[in-house]
Amino acid sequence: MHEYSIVQSLVDSVAAAVPENATVHRIHVAIGDLAGVDCGLLTTAYEVFRDGTLCEHASLAIERIPARWQCPQCGADGSLRCTRCDRPARLATGDEIVLQRIELEVP
């Protein structure tokens, strides 16, 4: 289960982005449907890991991003293989593991 190491990276990312004396209230992350991250396990890992970190009092909001395949040739959205150009599609969205924003308070 790699969700713990993702939470470790998440807390490190928050720490790098906020002043030391800030109080973090809420963290917003985006997780793609094909990112290989289980949102339930991520939440559990976060609840366990945040104790004693600067995220201790911060709730976690997760936005799921659906997988969207796009043809690199014509840009059409659709299936894994473009029916018009007969080319393999690329994943346009759906592999995100992103820290979007933080709600914080600085004295």
Place this chain on the structure above:
Amino acid sequence: MCQKVKPVQLDVRILARNDNAAAHNREHFSERGVFAVNVMGSPGSGKTALLEATARAFDDVRRVAALAGDLATDNDAARLRRAGMRSAAIETVQACHLDAEMVHHELHHFDLAGVEYLFIENVGNLVCPAVYDLGQNANVVVLSVTEGEDKPLKYPTMFAKADLVLLTKCDLLPHLSVNVSAILEALGRVMPHPRMIPVSPLTGEGVADWMGWLTA
């Protein structure tokens, strides 16, 4: 004094540190003319056996090398050394996958002189290794014939990222009721460009096709 909660927009990749290390590894491989392959698959799918057969298939085994990731033991690296391949173990202890920093750390004291192909044998796992970029040039997923025809549908992230799937242990097919075309059909539902080579390191079936793909 009144305090206010304010939002700070960041939009940063949570695994940015891993991605930076992966970019560094990729540069390291590129400078040395090394083609790096991330070899992934379930425990027992036959990753090490495949690499042993790969070592035997090269005219000069000094052209290939491997880093073998496992939670514990250097058994796989030792097997590959016995097959003539320069190799080192990366013991991940608790981690269910390799990350770019582990590979980077190993590369510091791993001799790549004369190596054209470096295989990074990931920890046996169809979930976590797909998430971490190691700086590889290609992803190869090893799937054995005993694992079930719908395995690609159960682990879409892993197979969507594969450049090639090697269907191993094909020598067992006469003893099983496995439909190879059903596996290919399942791959077609998750891989944009499905490519699968049936192989058997035991009999040598398909090894030439795999070598052809690798060295193309």
